[in-house]
Amino acid sequence: MVGSTDIYAEDFSAGVDFLGSQAYVDKERIGAVGICGSGGFALSAAAMDSRIKAIATSVMYDISSMGNDMTGEARFEMLDQLSQQRWTDFENGKPAFQPTFPEKPVDQIPEGLDPVSEEFFTFYGMDRGWHPNAFGNVTSTSMLSLMNFPSLAHINEIAPRPILFIVGENAHSTHFSETAYDNAAEPKEIYVVPDVNHVDLYDQVDKIPFDKLESFFTEKM
Template sequence: MTSISRKILPIITSLMLGITLTGATTMTMAQNTNPNLPVSMITQWDKTFAQSNQVEHRKVSFQNRYGITLVGDLYLPKNRGTHPLSAIAISGPFGAVKEQSSGLYAQTLAEKGFITLAFDPSYTGESGGQPRNVASPDINTEDFSAAVDFLGLQQEVDRNRIGILGICGLGGMALNAVAADTRIKAVATSVMYDMSRAMGYGVGDGKDRYSTKDRKAVQQYLNEQRWKDVESGTIHRSNHDIYVDQNGHVTAADRGLPEVLPENPHPVLKEFFEYYRMPRGFHQRSINSTGAWNTTMPLSFMNMPLLSYANEITIPTLIVTGEKAHSRYFAEDAFKAVGSKNKELLIVLNANHVDLYDNKARVIPFDKFTQFFKTNLK
């Protein structure tokens, strides 16, 4: 194995708190101990991007099939007329919240004429679910379908013209959702991750990192942690990207991102740090900004491949990634696997992974996303 300094450092995490970056907030719902109800519903604008005067914003909630209440931001064009519009459900990146990248995508596409919904996945942000800081290939896939349920019940939405867009790790969930949910008419991803592959085989410089022996060592490490958790009655949290040395010794950092960048940081660590830990993208409820996932979280991803039925995807598919994105190989392989005859892979020149989170003035191809959804949500 190569040294940690040469390995891609992970997408990371944080303890969910019902407060804003700037302090006092107005809540329509306080912290709730019911495991399936929202953690909070903050009505004050607390996004990492400026509010648009072209778009109406509503705070909303809805349930998935597992009874977990999800919280989202609904964006509607102010000059939308009286006819139902096409709609897009948006989520991601993995470990982020709707006040970050997905909200920016949603608000910008609403400016282009769509009704959009940016939502927090189960167990994260303002959405319900206990314990906190958990992800699931099944439940988070279902979250997209639950968002479609919600959109399809809105009088402003034409339920026959609904698409979805997944960013980073939620891109893989989006593709997984459309393999099963025939109500979704078009799907797009931005700098997608296949989280089953990422957790099961490790994220490397353009290729998988774990050998079969490494994979078993990681499973052993995670299952030993299960014993510790159940014996102590507590939940241990750590970085979900786990390292295996030449002797089979497994380690994981106690948090996703450090408080301070080390000297000569890996370029990918620097990318994530400059977004999640700096004012540019920091949000108190974002796992990636302030904390870590539950240590045992990768187990279900390692055992349940997300894109098993990608060849059965037949709807229009747009996969966008960056030329310099460390995740590019996930997007290229997913594109090959998707069965649709109407599919496109767009590689944004000179863009790294995190550039496509928020750098809309320079790299996010919003005109391309707009064209794709307008063409395919007729």
């Protein structure tokens, strides 16, 4: 799977295109919800697409920031390595891709994983959330796009449209939402769901704050 900050944001705008074409949809009351990495891309889309009137993210990840934490020589070396990989991909006729999760769901978590990887594995690597098209990675050279095009560079321009950041009390991803919150302009809100980790807010319907999402979009649009 190719990873592209622009393509991911465009997917949200394409969704707005479709919704707005439906006779039963009020074009002035279209919002966006993004979970995990899609939270960052929903915000990126809203920064350029004024048709998105309110945005809610849940356990947001700013994936592009993970490719921009290097500076100086280390950043140049990474960019050079990935640039050279493009030659190899072209010669091989296919891009390098290293899956994170197994081709079939497993019953046990592999040994030696760090806590974050272990948490993701409980979802994507097991029956709970395994899918044949979700191996948990992008092509190696996709990192070039993520390093060159930060998703949230214009988050402050979303205002005066409101943003709701939903985080889990025990979620390892909370710092992404806190950073985005600090960089966004008002109106904005962080809502903490007690006693949940990151992946709990993927599929645990008894823990996902649907009532908060409903009230947010009802009040703000």
